[in-house]
Amino acid sequence: MAYFHGGVPGLKPGDRILPPDNTGTTRRLSTYADEVNGPAHARRTDIVYLTTDRHVASAYAALHPDGALYRVDPEGEVEPDPDCFEPGLSWQCPAATVVAVVDPVVLFRTKTLARWLRLLEGPASR
Known part of the structure; x- marks a missing residue:
């Protein structure tokens, strides 16, 4: 199974992705979701979120x-994201390692924030 992560730019293969509690990053989905009354996903800051859907990971990337x-x-135990609308789509784990850079720059200008967040709400909203 292939896993994807959308996040901060500049990582390269072999780099580790750590939870916000470890890195101190303040750019989290919950900040943006609150602003636009978006989905309740990604509220935890002690884990790394992954997805098996490249489009969903792109939506997360666009938030940075x-x-x-x-x-x-x-890295470590992979568990289903209990807040996810679709079983098998979103996962959580203690950390991850970058295998490949799929798209080095995902910008808001290709879609509005509201449109990106609709991607996170499920296949019916796409």
């Missing part, structure tokens, strides 16, 4: 300035 899309290998 010049965010990037990565293919990753999870």
Whole structure:
């Protein structure tokens, strides 16, 4: 199964993705979701979120300035995201390692924030 992560730009193969509690990052989905009354996903800051859907990971990447899309290998136990609308789509784990940079720059200008967030609400909203 291939896993994807959308997040901060500039990572390269072999780099580790750690939870916001470890990195101190303040750019999290919950900040943006609150602003637009978006989905309740990604509220935890002690785990890394992954998805098996490249489009969903792109939506997360777009929430970062010049965010990037990565293919990753999870580290540690992988568990289903209990908040996810679709079983098997979103996962959580302690950390991940970048395997490949799929798209080095995912920008808002290709879609509005509201449109990106609709991607996170499920296939019917696409």
